[in-house]
Structure formats: C-alpha cells, structure tokens
Amino acid sequence: MLFGVVVVTFLLLRLIPGDPARTLLGVHAPHSAVIALRHQLGLDKPIWIQFWHYAGGLVHGNLGTSIYYQAPVTSIIAPCLPLTATLVLVATVFAIVITVPLAALAATHQERTSDHAVRLFSLLGLGMPSFWLGIILVVFFSVDLHWFPVGGYGTTFWQHLHSLVLPGLCAAFGIVPVLIRSLRVGMLEVLGADFVATARAKGLRPWRVTLLHVARNALIPTLTLLGINIAYLIGGTVVIERVFGLNGLGTAMLTAIDVRDFPVVQGITLIYALGVIGVILVTDLITARLDPRVRLR
Amino acid sequence: MTTATATALPLFEPAQEVAGRPSFWSRALHSPTFMAGAVITATIVALVVLSPVIGRYSPDALDPLHPLSGPSALHWLGTDELGRDTWSRVLYGGRTDLQVGVLAVIFPFCFGVFIGTVCGYFGGRLDTIVMRVVDVVLAFPFYVLIIALVFAVGVGTHGIYIAFGLTDWVVYARTTRSATLLARNLDWVAAAQGGGLSRARVLWRHILPNTITQAIVYSMSDIVIVILAVVALGYLGLGIQPPAPDWGSMIYDGQNFLQNDQWMAVFPGIAVVFTGIGLSLLGDGLADVLRPE
Amino acid sequence: MTPFLEVEDLVVEMRRHGAAFRAVKGVSFSLERGDALALVGESGCGKSLTLRAIMGLLPSGGRLLSGRIVLDGVELRGGLRGRGRGYHQGERMSIVFQDALSALNPVATVGSQIAEAPRHVLGLGRRASVERALELLHLVGIPDPERRYRAYPHELSGGTRQRVMIAIALSSEPALLLCDEPTTALDVTIQTQIIALLADLRVQRGLSLVFVTHDLSVVSQVAEQLAVMYTGRLVETGPTATVLAEPRHPYTAGLLAAALDVDTPEREPLAIPGSIPDPLRLPSGCTFHPRCGLATPECVSTDVFLAPVGFGHCAACLHSSQLAAVQGAGRA
Numbered sequence: 001m002l003f004g005v006v007v008v009t010f011l012l013l014r015l016i017p018g019d020p021a022r023t024l025l026g027v028h029a030p031h032s033a034v035i036a037l038r039h040q041l042g043l044d045k046p047i048w049i050q051f052w053h054y055a056g057g058l059v060h061g062n063l064g065t066s067i068y069y070q071a072p073v074t075s076i077i078a079p080c081l082p083l084t085a086t087l088v089l090v091a092t093v094f095a096i097v098i099t100v101p102l103a104a105l106a107a108t109h110q111e112r113t114s115d116h117a118v119r120l121f122s123l124l125g126l127g128m129p130s131f132w133l134g135i136i137l138v139v140f141f142s143v144d145l146h147w148f149p150v151g152g153y154g155t156t157f158w159q160h161l162h163s164l165v166l167p168g169l170c171a172a173f174g175i176v177p178v179l180i181r182s183l184r185v186g187m188l189e190v191l192g193a194d195f196v197a198t199a200r201a202k203g204l205r206p207w208r209v210t211l212l213h214v215a216r217n218a219l220i221p222t223l224t225l226l227g228i229n230i231a232y233l234i235g236g237t238v239v240i241e242r243v244f245g246l247n248g249l250g251t252a253m254l255t256a257i258d259v260r261d262f263p264v265v266q267g268i269t270l271i272y273a274l275g276v277i278g279v280i281l282v283t284d285l286i287t288a289r290l291d292p293r294v295r296l297r
Numbered sequence: 298m299t300t301a302t303a304t305a306l307p308l309f310e311p312a313q314e315v316a317g318r319p320s321f322w323s324r325a326l327h328s329p330t331f332m333a334g335a336v337i338t339a340t341i342v343a344l345v346v347l348s349p350v351i352g353r354y355s356p357d358a359l360d361p362l363h364p365l366s367g368p369s370a371l372h373w374l375g376t377d378e379l380g381r382d383t384w385s386r387v388l389y390g391g392r393t394d395l396q397v398g399v400l401a402v403i404f405p406f407c408f409g410v411f412i413g414t415v416c417g418y419f420g421g422r423l424d425t426i427v428m429r430v431v432d433v434v435l436a437f438p439f440y441v442l443i444i445a446l447v448f449a450v451g452v453g454t455h456g457i458y459i460a461f462g463l464t465d466w467v468v469y470a471r472t473t474r475s476a477t478l479l480a481r482n483l484d485w486v487a488a489a490q491g492g493g494l495s496r497a498r499v500l501w502r503h504i505l506p507n508t509i510t511q512a513i514v515y516s517m518s519d520i521v522i523v524i525l526a527v528v529a530l531g532y533l534g535l536g537i538q539p540p541a542p543d544w545g546s547m548i549y550d551g552q553n554f555l556q557n558d559q560w561m562a563v564f565p566g567i568a569v570v571f572t573g574i575g576l577s578l579l580g581d582g583l584a585d586v587l588r589p590e
Numbered sequence: 591m592t593p594f595l596e597v598e599d600l601v602v603e604m605r606r607h608g609a610a611f612r613a614v615k616g617v618s619f620s621l622e623r624g625d626a627l628a629l630v631g632e633s634g635c636g637k638s639l640t641l642r643a644i645m646g647l648l649p650s651g652g653r654l655l656s657g658r659i660v661l662d663g664v665e666l667r668g669g670l671r672g673r674g675r676g677y678h679q680g681e682r683m684s685i686v687f688q689d690a691l692s693a694l695n696p697v698a699t700v701g702s703q704i705a706e707a708p709r710h711v712l713g714l715g716r717r718a719s720v721e722r723a724l725e726l727l728h729l730v731g732i733p734d735p736e737r738r739y740r741a742y743p744h745e746l747s748g749g750t751r752q753r754v755m756i757a758i759a760l761s762s763e764p765a766l767l768l769c770d771e772p773t774t775a776l777d778v779t780i781q782t783q784i785i786a787l788l789a790d791l792r793v794q795r796g797l798s799l800v801f802v803t804h805d806l807s808v809v810s811q812v813a814e815q816l817a818v819m820y821t822g823r824l825v826e827t828g829p830t831a832t833v834l835a836e837p838r839h840p841y842t843a844g845l846l847a848a849a850l851d852v853d854t855p856e857r858e859p860l861a862i863p864g865s866i867p868d869p870l871r872l873p874s875g876c877t878f879h880p881r882c883g884l885a886t887p888e889c890v891s892t893d894v895f896l897a898p899v900g901f902g903h904c905a906a907c908l909h910s911s912q913l914a915a916v917q918g919a920g921r922a
Contacts, residue, residue, distance in 0.1 A: 127573010
C-alpha cells in the first residue's frame with residue numbers, strides 16, 4: 001500500500017505530456033537550458049532508474065531537491081508541518097464536538113423538530129464550500145467583530161491556537177454535514193437494536209442505558225467514519241490555508257505550483273498521503289482496542 | 298383414510314391477487330424529498346440554461362460607472378470591481394460550473410461501475426490489483442490529488458476532466474463491486490446462470506440493474522463534491538480560466554474587495570449552496586424511491 | 591380469582607414509510623399465575639408486537655393506541671419509561687428475544703450483562719451480583735460458569751447465547767417471562783433443550799410464560815393454553831390439546847395441515863393457498879376469507895369476533911361448526 005502510494009506520487013508528475021523540463025522552463029527557454037535541467041533532474045535516464053533513485057532517496061528521508069530554492073525539499077516542508085498538523089487536529093476536535101451531540105440529538109428525537117433542524121443544517125452544509133464559509137466568517141467575526149485575526153498565525157502558542165479557531169471550524173465543516181448524516185443513521189441503528197431493548201427491559205435507568213449500551217456501541221462506527229473522512233478534511237485544509245493566509249503545507253504546495261517546482265509538489269503530495277495512512281492506522285488500532293469482535297486472539 | 302383426510306379439509310380457493318409495488322414514477326412523485334430536490338434542481342438548471350434571457354447583461358459587459366456596487370435596481374446583485382453585473386455572472390458561472398460538474402462525473406461513473414462489476418463478478422487477480430489501486434487512490438486527500446493532477450496535466454477545463462477522470466471512479470468501483478458480490482450469490486442469479494445464459498447477458502440484464510441503483514444515488518452527491526472541487530480550483534486559480542465566469546474565481550475576486558463590497562463574494566457561494574441542496578435532496582429522494590422494500 | 595396477567599383490547603399502530611396501519615387489533619387474553627400461553631401465527635401477524643406492547647418496548651414507529659395491561663392487579667401505563675420505579679418493586683416481567691446475538695450488547699461480557707440487573711435494579715452489591723450471575727449461568731445449564739462469565743456474545747454458540755438471554759431475563763427476578771420466538775433460530779436438538787429448560791424454570795420458580803412462535807410443533811411441549819393470531823387479531827384460543835386436536839378456525843386447521851406430521855409421514859403437507867395480505871390493504875370482513883374454502887358472502891361483509899365453541903375454547907369464524915362437522919366426518 002505504501003509502495004503503491006510512492007509509485008503513484010512518482011508517476012503523478014511524469015504525467016505531464018511532453019517534456020517536463022521544457023514545461024518547467026517555459027516555451028522560450030533556450031534548448032541548452034532544457035538539456036541542463038533534464039540532466040539535473042535525472043530525466044535523461046530511463047524511468048526505472050529514476051524511480052530507483054527516488055525510492056532510494058525516500059528511504060533515507062530525502063525527498064529530492066527543490067528547483068526553485070535549490071534546497072532539499074525536506075527543509076522546505078518541515079517548517080510548514082507543525083501548522084498544518086495543528087490545524088488538522090483542531091479541525092478534528094471541532095468536527096467531533098459538533099457532530100456527536102447533534103447526531104445524538106437527532107437520533108434520540110427522531111421525527112421531532114430537533115431532528116429536522118439538525119438534518120436541515122447538515123443539508124445546508126453539504127453544498128457549502130468550506131472556504132466560502134471561511135470568508136463569510138472572517139467578514140463577520142474578524143472584520144466586523146474583531147474577535148479573531150483576519151489571517152496569519154501569530155507567534156506565541158496561544159496566538160497560534162487563537163488564529164486557528166476560524167480555519168479549524170471551516171475545515172471541520174467540510175466533513176461535518178456528512179458525518180452528522182452517517183452518525184445519525186448509525187445511532188438510530190444502535191438505538192433500535194435488540195440489545196438496547198434488552199437493557200431497557202432489565203429496568204435500568206435511561207441514562208445508564210444511553211451511556212453504557214448505546215454510546216459505547218455507537219462509538220465504534222463513529223471512529224471508523226472519522227477515519228474515512230479525515231482524508232477529505234485534510235484536503236480541505238489546503239484551500240483553507242490560502243483563505244486565512246496560513247503558511248502551512250497547503251500554501252507551500254500552492255506556491256510550489258505557481259513556480260512549477262515539481263519536486264516540492266511531489267514531496268508534499270507524498271507527505272499528505274502518508275499523513276492520511278497514519279491517521280487511518282491510528283483509528284483502526286483504537287477501534288480494535290474498543291471492539292472485542294475485532295481483537296486478535 | 299387418506300382420501301377422507303383430504304376431503305376433511307375443504308378445497309381452498311386460489312388466493313386473491315397480491316397488489317404489486319407501485320411504479321417508480323408513482324413512488325417518486327409521492328416522495329417529498331425527491332420532489333423537493335427535483336424542483337430545486339430543475340429551477341437551478343432552468344435559470345442557468347435561460348441565462349441569456351434572464352441575465353440582464355452579458356457577463357463580460359463592463360459598467361465603469363458603477364463598480365463595486367451592492368444590490369440595486371440596476372444591478373440586482375450588484376457589480377464587481379470592473380462593473381460587471383453579478384447576477385448575470387452568477388448565472389453564466391452556473392452554466393460553466395454545472396456543465397463541468399456533470400460532465401466530469403460521466404466517465405468516472407461509467408468506468409467505475411464497469412470495473413466494479415467486472416471485479417465483483419470475476420474476482421481473481423484483476424480484482425486484487427484493481428482494489429489495490431483503489432486503496433492507493435483513496436490514501437491521498439481528494440483535494441491534494443486533484444490539485445496535483447491539475448498541476449501536472451495543465452489547468453483549465455480539460456485538466457479538470459482528466460483529473461476527475463483519473464480519481465473519481467474509485468468510489469463507484471468499490472460500491473458496485475460490493476453490490477455485485479452480493480448479487481452474485483443470490484439464488485435467482487445462480488438460476489439464470491444455470492439456465493444457460495451467457496455470462497455477459499447475466500451481468501447486463503440481471504446483476505447490473507440491481508447494482509447500478511447505488512451508483513446512481515451516489516452520483517448525485519458526487520456531482521456536488523465535484524462542483525465544490527471545481528469551485529475550489531477556481532478559487533485557487535487552477536480551475537476554469539478567466540474570462541469564463543466561474544463561481545470559484547468570483548469568490549476569489551470578491552475576497553479581495555471585502556472592505557469595499559461585502560456582497561461580491563457572497564452570492565456565488567449562495568448559488569453553490571443552493572445547487573448542493575437541490576442535488577442532495579434529489580439524491581436522498583432517489584435513494585428512498587429506489588430502495589427495495 | 592383475578593388472573594395474574596390481563597391483556598384487554600390491545601391496539602398497536604405501526605408506521606412504515608409514512609403509512610400507518612393497525613398491526614394489533616384488539617387482542618385480549620388472560621393468564622393465571624404459573625400458567626403458560628403460546629401465541630402462534632405466521633410472520634407479520636402481530637404476535638411479536640403484542641409481546642413488546644405488553645413489555646412496554648414497542649419499536650420506533652410503533653404506538654400503543656389503546657388497551658389495558660394489568661399485571662397482578664396493577665395496571666401498567668405507558669411505555670417502559672412511563673411506568674416508573676414503582677413497577678419494579680412489585681412483580682416484574684422480562685422478555686427473551688429471538689436473536690440472542692443482536693439482543694446482547696456486543697461490547698460487554700455476558701457475565702457483566704447478567705449481573706447488571708441485580709446490581710443496578712435489585713440493588714445488590716458488586717460481589718453479590720457477580721455471584722448471582724454465576725448462579726444464573728449455572729441454573730440455565732451453562733457449564734464452567736466462571737470462564738463463560740468473561741466471554742463475549744460473539745464467542746458463544748447459538749444455544750449458549752440463548753441460555754444467556756434467559757439468564758439475563760431471570761436476573762431481574764421476574765414473575766412473568768415473555769418469550770419472542772426464542773427457539774426459532776436454533777437447531778432442533780438445542781430447541782428441545784431450551785424448551786425443557788423453560789419448563790424446569792416454570793416449575794422451580796413458578797414463572798408465568800407467554801411464548802410466541804410460528805412453529806406449531808413446539809407448542810404442546812411449552813404451553814397449556816394456545817392462541818392463534820392472524821393479521822393482528824386472535825382467531826382461535828383455547829387449551830392447547832383441544833385446539834390442536836379439534837381446530838375450529840380454518841386458519842388453524844390450515845396451519846396444522848401445513849405442519850409435517852410425525853405420525854402420518856406419508857401425507858404431504860398441504861399449503862394454505864394464497865399469501866398473507868399486505869397490512870395496508872387488508873381484505874374486508876374476515877381477513878382470512880380470500881384463502882378460505884368455507885368462505886361465504888357473509889364472511890366478506892361482516893367483521894368476525896371470537897366466540898365460544900367449546901369449554902374455554904373460542905374461535906372467530908362464522909362456520910366453525912361446519913368445520914367441526916367436516917372434521918368429525920373425516921375422522922369417521
């Protein structure tokens with residue numbers, strides 16, 4: 001799987017029809033410059049050898065060299081990682097904190113006003129571009145109310161968090177509608193399950209049933225759901241970073257695209273994929289801990 | 298004694314005919330979700346198709362006397378920094394974005410359903426390989442992949458089509474494959490196969506009609522996702538290129554003028570939201586209507 | 591003597607996809623303490639809903655429209671939540687479901703689930719409730735209770751799971767046990783064991799039992815009283831032996847004919863023609879008339895109710911005497 005990801009990333013940028021070096025330098029560059037660049041990038045070697053070099057470099061933590069900065073790609077990426085990672089974390093927390101209570105409310109009050117309100121809310125969110133929401137929020141909260149900075153990251157730890165509130169919210173909204181819908185259905189299934197009826201039949205108090213029986217069982221699909229959607233959330237942060245002027249991985253990628261610095265783009269894409277794989281692994285592990293049906297004997 | 302037992306229980310009359318399930322259209326018309334979605338989507342499509350008629354100005358027409366104005370009688374939704382009428386631009390932008398959104402989904406749908414059916418039905422090495430590919434594609438965050446692909450193959454409409462064509466088919470493949478696996482084991486499919494029908498025929502007439510419904514329902518939300526992505530690309534400048542009007546680039550332009558005119562960025566977004574609502578409701582309605590009892 | 595359990599005119603409404611219909615239409619019966627009643631009918635006749643309504647655990651979409659449920663002189667109002675704490679200090683009832691795998695909490699050990707009611711409802715301490723759970727595991731015939739205590743539901747066999755379900759049902763010290771097709775999903779040999787277990791428990795603890803099933807072959811081993819349901823109504827009630835030997839409703843007769851008979855293996859089972867009607871489009875009058883060989887125009891136009899046809903034996907058929915005559919002739 002890891003291997004596949006690397007292969008795809010590698011092939012990704014070789015997809016450019018025509019000569020990559022020519023494309024990078026532009027139509028007007030002298031032929032000699034193109035040859036030089038091709039040599040520098042190792043493009044004049046057969047594709048197997050190129051891949052071998054690349055993979056070998058990866059094993060040593062070498063992602064190639066940036067064309068624009070003439071520096072190792074890793075050095076360009078590394079400073080951006082903490083910001084993006086924190087943003088993703090903040091967004092995930094927001095996503096959970098918003099989704100779970102709303103879905104629970106809707107599931108336990110099925111067909112009543114609160115259920116319809118929640119479903120309407122998620123319907124609205126389904127078609128809403130998260131970055132557009134960001135702009136609206138910025139206008140309202142930052143420009144008009146001055147509660148949050150319009151952009152940037154700040155210098156201290158608390159400033160970091162403060163400036164990540166709005167972006168985090170927006171990124172979370174990329175997946176919140178989908179999560180609410182799925183979780184609501186999942187909870188309804190659990191609520192309707194026979195074992196909940198058994199628990200209630202015992203005469204246990206309702207809060208006990210809800211907490212220990214319903215919640216405990218709804219937790220597992222929630223985590224799985226989150227794991228699946230995290231990829232989409234992470235993807236959304238790329239655009240969000242641009243809206244809020246945050247210098248994270250996404251902005252780095254977009255800048256690299258502007259200057260056609262494809263080793264950087266390649267490297268960042270790879271990092272993103274690795275991040276997603278990592279998150280999914282973690283959620284799988286946690287789910288396995290929680291669900292006795294999955295545990296290895 | 299045997300005959301006596303037989304006559305001891307009087308002849309039972311043949312049963313009354315059991316009423317069949319109402320037709321698709323009857324159910325569809327009675328489903329509030331479906332109708333709401335259909336109405337909203339149809340309205341949007343109508344508005345967009347009729348944009349030359351409803352739009353009061355050409356999307357490129359400049360009105361240098363009234364730049365950055367808010368909603369007014371002259372310009373229903375205001376104007377942008379060049380004096381272009383926002384209402385018209387939103388309509389024409391819808392034309393482009395909706396068109397691209399729907400078209401971009403066609404290839405993934407067809408290819409995904411095809412390969413999913415083949416994998417689910419025949420299994421084997423092909424199945425394993427394809428599923429690995431699916432896993433790899435899904436390991437990349439969607440937007441990252443799209444952006445990278447658009448960078449690689451070039452920006453603009455054709456880049457969009459290629460990018461989505463390469464990545465969007467995976468979900469269709471997965472769902473169709475699962476549905477096919479389920480259908481393959483059903484009794485009546487085995488009966489059809491045993492009856493001597495060729496495999497292609499079994500696939501086409503028996504399995505596919507049942508598995509394709511999930512794909513159709515998903516395609517509705519997929520169009521929404523694609524439109525959102527197209528708008529995002531437009532915002533980043535990687536999507537539909539100017540001067541073609543596009544909701545995404547309109548939002549980007551709007552952001553630059555937030556201080557002066559707060560409305561510029563808002564209206565395209567609202568348009569996207571409405572489209573999303575209409576299509577999602579339609580998809581939900583379809584899911585309800587197509588669900589087997 | 592007032593009966594232990596009295597169910598009067600139970601009407602349950604179900605909503606499915608926006609359409610509402612009455613799944614249980616005026617079911618009434620009573621049960622003496624320590625007695626057992628088998629409620630029989632095909633899928634969809636409303637027997638499970640009747641049980642759930644008595645228990646107060648109707649599924650979502652289900653609503654109790656009217657009817658009285660009186661347990662040991664105390665009228666039970668509303669769903670389980672509405673019945674209040676007082677209900678649990680008096681006599682209790684428990685329910686055993688058909689599919690033990692889905693009726694048990696998948697993420698908790700079976701032991702903890704059995705101990706839960708003693709601990710939190712009966713108020714026993716932690717150690718005492720664990721001991722009680724082990725006792726119950728032993729009582730329902732599960733070997734090696736200490737080890738089984740820590741098992742999860744998916745690790746056990748179907749028969750064992752069903753025993754665990756019974757143990758859980760017993761853990762709250764009920765006087766009435768409602769069983770919703772507890773043996774349907776099990777092999778015949780296990781079925782017999784479970785039924786024997788239930789019989790033993792009845793004797794040991796004086797439990798009253800309402801046993802729902804679609805399988806006529808088990809009822810004689812389980813209960814002394816039999817009630818047959820069709821499309822939400824009782825069509826025949828009476829002592830099990832009598833009803834099985836001399837059914838007075840064509841549907842009951844049909845069910846019996848459809849069951850394979852050990853004594854006359856050469857006779858082929860006769861299916862009741864037609865199929866169960868759609869609850870949203872029920873036939874008029876006697877709902878069984880489209881499938882009945884004795885049907886007359888009267889059957890189509892009049893609503894039919896249970897009427898006595900023998901000692902403690904009632905049937906809801908206008909032609910029950912005709913049926914009796916035909917059977918008598920057949921026997922001759």
